[in-house]
Amino acid sequence: MKRYQICCIGAGYVGGPSMSIIAYQCPHIDVKVVDISQERIDSWNSPSGDLPIYEPGLREVVLSVRNRNLFFSMEVDEAIEDADMIFVAVNTPTKMRGLGAGRAADLTRWELAARRIAAVATTPKIVVEKSTVPIRTAEAIASVLTASGKTHFSIVSNPEFLAEGTAIQDLRNPDRVLIGTNTEDPRSVEAMNVLVDIYSHWVPRERILTTNVWSSELSKLVANSCLAQRVSTINAVSEICEATGADIDEVANAVGLDNRIGVKFLKASVGFGGSCFQKDILSLVYLCESMGLQEAAEYFYWIVKLNDHQKERFVSRIIHGLFHTVTGKRITVLGFAFKKDTGDTRESPAIEVCRRLLYEKAILSIYDPKVHSSQILTDLCHSTGMDLLELNKYATVYADPYEACYQSHALVVCTEWDLFKELDFERIYCEMEKPAFAFDGRNVLPHETMKSLGFVIYGIGKPLDKRLNWV
Numbered sequence: 001m002k003r004y005q006i007c008c009i010g011a012g013y014v015g016g017p018s019m020s021i022i023a024y025q026c027p028h029i030d031v032k033v034v035d036i037s038q039e040r041i042d043s044w045n046s047p048s049g050d051l052p053i054y055e056p057g058l059r060e061v062v063l064s065v066r067n068r069n070l071f072f073s074m075e076v077d078e079a080i081e082d083a084d085m086i087f088v089a090v091n092t093p094t095k096m097r098g099l100g101a102g103r104a105a106d107l108t109r110w111e112l113a114a115r116r117i118a119a120v121a122t123t124p125k126i127v128v129e130k131s132t133v134p135i136r137t138a139e140a141i142a143s144v145l146t147a148s149g150k151t152h153f154s155i156v157s158n159p160e161f162l163a164e165g166t167a168i169q170d171l172r173n174p175d176r177v178l179i180g181t182n183t184e185d186p187r188s189v190e191a192m193n194v195l196v197d198i199y200s201h202w203v204p205r206e207r208i209l210t211t212n213v214w215s216s217e218l219s220k221l222v223a224n225s226c227l228a229q230r231v232s233t234i235n236a237v238s239e240i241c242e243a244t245g246a247d248i249d250e251v252a253n254a255v256g257l258d259n260r261i262g263v264k265f266l267k268a269s270v271g272f273g274g275s276c277f278q279k280d281i282l283s284l285v286y287l288c289e290s291m292g293l294q295e296a297a298e299y300f301y302w303i304v305k306l307n308d309h310q311k312e313r314f315v316s317r318i319i320h321g322l323f324h325t326v327t328g329k330r331i332t333v334l335g336f337a338f339k340k341d342t343g344d345t346r347e348s349p350a351i352e353v354c355r356r357l358l359y360e361k362a363i364l365s366i367y368d369p370k371v372h373s374s375q376i377l378t379d380l381c382h383s384t385g386m387d388l389l390e391l392n393k394y395a396t397v398y399a400d401p402y403e404a405c406y407q408s409h410a411l412v413v414c415t416e417w418d419l420f421k422e423l424d425f426e427r428i429y430c431e432m433e434k435p436a437f438a439f440d441g442r443n444v445l446p447h448e449t450m451k452s453l454g455f456v457i458y459g460i461g462k463p464l465d466k467r468l469n470w471v
């Protein structure tokens with residue numbers, strides 16, 4: 001009997017891990033993940049298991065199923081033709097030019113993938129919308145797919161809720177799986193049930209939600225906006241704390257212990273990053289604006305504005321704290337990823353912090369345990385407009401945190417890596433310029449111990465050390 005065939009277009013942070021888990025949980029299904037990037041596919045197939053993304057637990061899962069029922073390939077057409085079900089997990093970044101620039105999602109890659117499916121498919125397919133897309137994309141895609149009239153396509157929306165750093169855990173034990181389709185069309189409902197059956201192999205049935213397709217598409221944007229809104233709220237409160245002497249962690253705990261509010265996602269920071277939050281909020285803002293819902297658009301837009309303000313505020317604290325100038329001073333940036341346990345730097349607050357410090361002519365020493373130095377330098381070239389030769393005069397990436405801290409004027413924490421808590425701060429203090437400053441954008445350093453060693457410390461939303469207050 002022919003085995004059920006799944007293809008996924010897009011072997012990125014979503015396509016790779018989510019398909020690995022389907023292959024792992026469903027040995028009776030063959031899963032082929034395809035991409036147009038040779039580099040990515042080679043890396044997924046790397047014999048040493050040096051995968052293109054770092055995600056705890058991912059390597060073990062991939063190595064256990066790769067070439068058993070999980071395959072990575074560049075043969076997009078062949079995979080489409082063989083598949084019964086096609087997931088589309090291509091990137092949908094914010095549009096950078098033209099109509100809707102800076103707000104709307106750029107659906108170019110989605111449409112190209114759909115046109116490829118339409119051109120190649122000769123047998124009926126279930127097409128699963130895995131990428132995050134604006135509401136009514138499924139409808140637009142359906143018209144691209146069905147235009148040729150060659151075969152039948154059933155479109156199902158199945159947004160992904162995994163968070164980077166915990167992707168494997170999230171995929172194996174999701175809070176919910178959301179599947180939306182045109183509930184008035186029996187063939188779409190049939191397709192939805194096929195997908196429900198697949199997830200039922202490891203997800204309890206009550207956690208698999210089925211809705212109409214618009215609810216599904218909109219829920220994804222709203223979920224990210226709600227999460228980001230909590231971060232912007234607590235970050236706005238952190239500014240109040242610094243002005244009043246309240247302590248942000250005490251406030252977050254007292255507020256979060258109310259069951260209705262909850263303690264999660266109330267950690268004040270230098271600002272949220274990642275490829276999703278800002279893009280998805282802006283997509284929602286664009287949607288609201290397009291429908292003339294100005295107040296709703298402004299409400300959501302403020303989440304992003306507050307986030308920009310938080311990054312700006314953090315950099316200002318550093319500059320003011322260091323006696324109003326960082327020119328020529330060596331500053332150590334600890335962490336470059338947008339959060340711990342990932343090597344992803346997309347929209348990382350570290351990029352903006354570094355850009356601003358470089359603009360002020362600081363000399364940066366950067367350390368991150370998982371981000372490749374080439375990625376850091378590429379990000380900084382893009383954000384500053386400097387070429388590599390110029391950038392190398394002002395920024396160095398170190399593989400060792402102690403070397404990065406050597407003779408530094410200030411430590412600046414941008415990512416909450418656990419290992420930063422365990423550093424030998426006595427050694428670091430001895431080897432730094434004095435006064436030795438630490439600006440903790442994640443409140444992860446051992447502040448009390450460091451103060452006793454002589455550090456002048458700034459923590460987000462923490463009572464302000466008078467020695468930092470030069471304004």
Ligand SMILES: NC(=O)c1ccc[n+]([C@@H]2O[C@H](COP(=O)([O-])OP(=O)(O)OC[C@H]3O[C@@H](n4cnc5c(N)ncnc54)[C@H](O)[C@@H]3O)[C@@H](O)[C@H]2O)c1
Pocket residue numbers: 009010011012013014015034035036037040076089090091092109110112113130131132133160161162163164275276
């Ligand atoms: N990263 C996350 O944590 C996350 C979580 C949930 C949802 N999402 C959403 O999932 C989607 C994918 O995100 P990602 O982070 O995996 O992106 P990504 O950039 O890591 O991966 C996308 C991949 O698609 C490939 N691709 C683009 N166009 C293609 C085409 N026409 N044919 C074949 N391959 C093509 C790219 O080469 C790339 O490897 C986005 O819509 C995102 O918003 C992301």
Ligand SMILES: O=c1ccn([C@@H]2O[C@H](COP(=O)(O)OP(=O)(O)O[C@H]3O[C@H](CO)[C@@H](O)[C@H](O)[C@H]3O)[C@@H](O)[C@H]2O)c(=O)[nH]1
Pocket residue numbers: 132160161162163164165224227231264265266267268269270271272273274275276277338339340
């Ligand atoms: O209390 C908090 C929680 C998060 N963050 C920051 O917020 C950003 C996003 O964090 P997180 O949501 O954990 O990671 P993502 O991988 O961006 O995941 C989000 O975006 C994904 C893509 O859409 C969704 O699938 C996930 O459900 C959603 O959590 C990071 O910079 C975090 O450091 C904080 O500053 N404080």
